[in-house]
Amino acid sequence: MxxxxxxxxxxxxxxxxxxxxxxxxxxxxxxxxxxxxxxxxxxxxxxxxxxxxxxxxxxxxxxxxxxxxxxxxxxxxxxxxxxxxxxxxxxxxxxxxxxxxxxxxxxxxxxxxxxxxxxxxxxxxxAVYGLCEINREDVKNARLVANPGCYTTCSILTAYPLAKEGIIDMNTLIVDAKSGTSGAGRGAKVPNLFCEVNENMKAYGVASHRHTPEIEEQLGYASGEKVLINFTPHLVPMNRGILATEYATLKKDVTYEEVKAIYDKYYKDEKFVRVLEKDVCPETKWVEGSNYVDINFKIDSRTNRIIMMGAIDNLVKGAAGQAVQNMNLMFGLPETEGLELVPMFP
Amino acid sequence: MxxxxxxxxxxxxxxxxxxxxxxxxxxxxxxxxxxxxxxxxxxxxxxxxxxxxxxxxxxxxxxxxxxxxxxxxxxxxxxxxxxxxxxxxxxxxxxxxxxxxxxxxxxxxxxxxxxxxxxxxxxxxxAVYGLCEINREDVKNARLVANPGCYTTCSILTAYPLAKEGIIDMNTLIVDAKSGTSGAGRGAKVPNLFCEVNENMKAYGVASHRHTPEIEEQLGYASGEKVLINFTPHLVPMNRGILATEYATLKKDVTYEEVKAIYDKYYKDEKFVRVLEKDVCPETKWVEGSNYVDINFKIDSRTNRIIMMGAIDNLVKGAAGQAVQNMNLMFGLPETEGLELVPMFP
Amino acid sequence: MxxxxxxxxxxxxxxxxxxxxxxxxxxxxxxxxxxxxxxxxxxxxxxxxxxxxxxxxxxxxxxxxxxxxxxxxxxxxxxxxxxxxxxxxxxxxxxxxxxxxxxxxxxxxxxxxxxxxxxxxxxxxxAVYGLCEINREDVKNARLVANPGCYTTCSILTAYPLAKEGIIDMNTLIVDAKSGTSGAGRGAKVPNLFCEVNENMKAYGVASHRHTPEIEEQLGYASGEKVLINFTPHLVPMNRGILATEYATLKKDVTYEEVKAIYDKYYKDEKFVRVLEKDVCPETKWVEGSNYVDINFKIDSRTNRIIMMGAIDNLVKGAAGQAVQNMNLMFGLPETEGLELVPMFP
Amino acid sequence: MxxxxxxxxxxxxxxxxxxxxxxxxxxxxxxxxxxxxxxxxxxxxxxxxxxxxxxxxxxxxxxxxxxxxxxxxxxxxxxxxxxxxxxxxxxxxxxxxxxxxxxxxxxxxxxxxxxxxxxxxxxxxxAVYGLCEINREDVKNARLVANPGCYTTCSILTAYPLAKEGIIDMNTLIVDAKSGTSGAGRGAKVPNLFCEVNENMKAYGVASHRHTPEIEEQLGYASGEKVLINFTPHLVPMNRGILATEYATLKKDVTYEEVKAIYDKYYKDEKFVRVLEKDVCPETKWVEGSNYVDINFKIDSRTNRIIMMGAIDNLVKGAAGQAVQNMNLMFGLPETEGLELVPMFP
Structure with a gap:
């Protein structure tokens, strides 16, 4: 024990x-x-x-x-x-x-x-950056793990395969992220009061949010180049959930099937990453309470861009769940131990 | 299996x-x-x-x-x-x-x-009325179980010990219940649209809701007399949760400790019933996703009434969870099998 | 000016x-x-x-x-x-x-x-108790007005005609009230954080809330007797709105039409009190942003009780709107000046 | 009349x-x-x-x-x-x-x-495209006005001055928009039920939403070139409000003051457009119930992009309010007649 x-x-x-x-x-x-x-x-x-x-x-x-x-x-x-x-x-x-x-x-x-x-x-x-799907082997041997941020977990995993395979122009990457309010913590502050958040939505930390360099560093490792992105977080009137909508210019013509194959290459054996079926957009509610990351994408040939979408529960895969996943790896336990949490709906 | x-x-x-x-x-x-x-x-x-x-x-x-x-x-x-x-x-x-x-x-x-x-x-x-805490032995031998309604489960369990012990005047019982919207089902109806429910609250089925006779029958068995109550359900802008606030006139002077002892007599070994500590009011969020019923009460000596409060997740203890609890009993499994669901907060 | x-x-x-x-x-x-x-x-x-x-x-x-x-x-x-x-x-x-x-x-x-x-x-x-519909003439001459509480405004106006006409047993009155979170004020406190209130519901101040004696005093004046009630407030995950569900035993057999006539006697010329049509339950959303009180009732012949329901916007008729209504009276302006606010839906 | x-x-x-x-x-x-x-x-x-x-x-x-x-x-x-x-x-x-x-x-x-x-x-x-701030004179003489879409009103007004003045590369424009659920209408559909929308967020109509060509056409007139953009709408658990977060690459180095001067050039006399003070992000709640568009921007020198943000009430400036504004213009009335609606908070 x-x-x-x-x-x-x-x-x-x-x-x-x-x-x-x-x-x-x-x-x-x-x-x-x-x-x-x-x-x-x-x-x-x-x-x-x-x-x-x-x-x-x-x-x-x-x-x-x-x-x-x-x-x-x-x-x-x-x-x-x-x-x-x-x-x-x-x-x-x-x-x-x-x-x-x-x-x-x-x-x-x-x-x-x-x-x-x-x-x-x-x-x-x-310290090992504890994004298990990417650094699994290093985590296993780590004694100090830096558990990734909530926005970053979602943002990185959503774009990672395309960054790694070099099919998107990394410096066109824009991450527009939306988070439930539990991400703001339990501190007693006026902007987090029910009446201030409910029936409201706003961006914050525009061009200055601290998760920006973390995303840039990790996607830089993946793509092998220095990456600068725009990352804009938004506060949404819900308790849990992060949805990241990411935009990037394609370096070459690709089909749906080609991009799907790239995602599958990295994620098809990943228990906690679900690449959804064609045209199904991730919804935060479908992962609530679970350690899943739901991902999908859409190619827009008009603009030569790809739109990637990822959804997590910010407190599970974005924090505690991923931390336990890291613990499991560090102690040689099955990676899913304690994490077979079925998303709760509604 | x-x-x-x-x-x-x-x-x-x-x-x-x-x-x-x-x-x-x-x-x-x-x-x-x-x-x-x-x-x-x-x-x-x-x-x-x-x-x-x-x-x-x-x-x-x-x-x-x-x-x-x-x-x-x-x-x-x-x-x-x-x-x-x-x-x-x-x-x-x-x-x-x-x-x-x-x-x-x-x-x-x-x-x-x-x-x-x-x-x-x-x-x-x-048919056995499948309120496990009350009819456990009958459920074990049943081949047909009537799984209780959501409002009724909460309303009955909250008042049951006091009805059984005869300390409240049953015909003064008023149940004012509040439910999340999942209780209305997944049918596509205008009154259940997000914009109609959000930022709104209403009573419905006043003096005519179908759960009324079910509560009356079961509390009648408990108290040994014919019972007529007022039951008023309300629709609340949340997905899950029922809160029942119940009022009854006390038949005699009782202290907090005496009433607490009555609740403990019936529930102290019940895994899924939690009688809260003094002055803690049940909140639906504290049982969300779990099979718990949280109960507490307050004696008002000014009016000689007792106010009882109960909270459940309507889809778990109020429906699917209790159904599985019944299944476990019917098949000789541990009653809590598959139901050790920790409430999710926030 | x-x-x-x-x-x-x-x-x-x-x-x-x-x-x-x-x-x-x-x-x-x-x-x-x-x-x-x-x-x-x-x-x-x-x-x-x-x-x-x-x-x-x-x-x-x-x-x-x-x-x-x-x-x-x-x-x-x-x-x-x-x-x-x-x-x-x-x-x-x-x-x-x-x-x-x-x-x-x-x-x-x-x-x-x-x-x-x-x-x-x-x-x-x-000081004049500034419930305009009841104390209009006194308000006109007042230099100090005590603007009523939010719960009390709703609770009193909902029961007032029946108390005044003596058709309900005042000491059976139970007020189960539900309020949006703006009633808790703008103070930075953990229990009022979005994540604590959203997807949650609870009673509070059970048998001890400060609005109790205010309701008792005013309904005592109306009925001409000392009144003790149970009043239970609840916190609801919405910004605005109070819904009061009130229960009382009828002193004699009355028909719908008789009770409706009593309400009409007191309210038919009141601009801000709307007694709804038969079987329409008040909803807080229908008065949001306005100075209206929406009221209705249902007689339950099974239990010989009447269930009364009232809805207001707690910040308007329950606070600022009523205060302006008082101001208008005190300064000899049309009572509705500045208050012709159409409820906003959705 | x-x-x-x-x-x-x-x-x-x-x-x-x-x-x-x-x-x-x-x-x-x-x-x-x-x-x-x-x-x-x-x-x-x-x-x-x-x-x-x-x-x-x-x-x-x-x-x-x-x-x-x-x-x-x-x-x-x-x-x-x-x-x-x-x-x-x-x-x-x-x-x-x-x-x-x-x-x-x-x-x-x-x-x-x-x-x-x-x-x-x-x-x-x-037909005259009834975006009053841009086509005011044409609207005055129109007998057929095409009232703009909700997303489009917000998206266009937020970017218009910069498009008109040619300081952004129009074909880098990405509009990530978030809308309350009233935008989906009052039709009884499962995806719009309270339980499906509450505690949930998703993108929809990715790379295919019908407001895309409307935005492209109008911003094309403004910039004098053919414009292709990415527009992604999202459904947010709130009744009202649209927030548009827009990204574009700057054609040249500009300071905060220069961009602010451009916005002021177009909007300083516009009653319904409020360009906020530096670093204040628009929030949908601050315009709720009103005909305002709240706009602000942030320059990110790291990526050479500008992030523009706009907020409206989708049912007012995004629909009915703007329609009345058009009516006022068409009938020679003061443009703000009936539209001096103060935003409601909270």
Missing amino acids: IKVGIIGATGYAGGELVRILTGHKDAEIVWYGSRSYIDKKYADVYQNMFQIVDATCLDDNMEELAKQADVIFTATPQGFCASMMNDKILSETKIIDLSADYRIKDVATYEKWYGIEHKSPQYIEE | IKVGIIGATGYAGGELVRILTGHKDAEIVWYGSRSYIDKKYADVYQNMFQIVDATCLDDNMEELAKQADVIFTATPQGFCASMMNDKILSETKIIDLSADYRIKDVATYEKWYGIEHKSPQYIEE | IKVGIIGATGYAGGELVRILTGHKDAEIVWYGSRSYIDKKYADVYQNMFQIVDATCLDDNMEELAKQADVIFTATPQGFCASMMNDKILSETKIIDLSADYRIKDVATYEKWYGIEHKSPQYIEE | IKVGIIGATGYAGGELVRILTGHKDAEIVWYGSRSYIDKKYADVYQNMFQIVDATCLDDNMEELAKQADVIFTATPQGFCASMMNDKILSETKIIDLSADYRIKDVATYEKWYGIEHKSPQYIEE
């Missing part, structure tokens, strides 16, 4: 880790860390866990936790994990960091987009 | 049966009946099931299905199951009827409230 | 006052008071007002404002208005208080339910 | 025409045409209009109506208006067609994208 510690267990991603791990037969949570709710019963914070989780929230003492846990998930604000990391911790436990601290290889890029100093850049090189 | 047939597999309750049974390790679905989508792939109707369910929708030939299935779930309009039932079917398979056809023992009452003729009243007596 | 000052102009009720008064041809706002946003442009707080309102938020100096304004609306937390009130202010301006400070005649009752000391009880007697 | 006839008065756009015209002091509706609800009281279809509109729905006899009305609004399915049009009608009344029948000058393009034969192409040339 894998002993799991969670730091940040009372945020939405932390809560989703608890939900998923509760149904994982080879893992048990030994530490519900929550700076905001120390000494409060976890089920008093998340009443859905009443009579399921009996534990009390603990602090975020990572050194102490490292002694007790086989793996620590940090579902914490940017900078926290980096500020706590040290050799001793890494020698005692494995780390899956759901924040952005180790996602970007270039520390200057990190510091510029996040506006904070990186407190332990010496571990960036070692 | 129990062979399961579903008639009405493409309604919302039918879809939820599929979701739950997909994760049930001792059952397999052999028949996805759907009059509306015959010969269409099931996953084309419910895209969430893409790559999970590979089957094609079949017709609603209950006689043919009875030969193949160990149990048939009928998630069909009122009257359908009664019109198909015969001795041969009942000799070949077990039936769990999610419609109201066998819920009400008095056929005249059924025909009055539902406005249709009952086509096989000879089976009403045999 | 009436010079209007608003204290609390950046809360939801304050914002609605601004929306309504912007279209009022005989009033102009001279003071946008907002403790939270002093010196910030009002349209930066409420972007809908961009290029419509050019003013900057001011402080809540009521004494200074009293010199400039013909009428002051206080859309402020409980206790604020009472703490500021003095003879000088009342000699210089009229006050319409949207808080509860002057609604309840018995100061002990106020202090018990609100848990705060009343700082100026000497003005309670003078 | 202008006598107005509406054909299609019970659709969502028709209902909004009624709402707006009810508050218009120089117009009166003489004909509520509705094929679906003939002889039914209008207020029984739209209960919000109870005691406001007393009329009964009539048929869609355009010839008869032309004799009675000074202007006819056709809020009808594609093809209806074209099939009814003739010289006699046009000699007797003015027509504002809210369908697409006369929007596209090239009949072959219309027939290809809409998949129907145009029944009266002889009137296409005469």
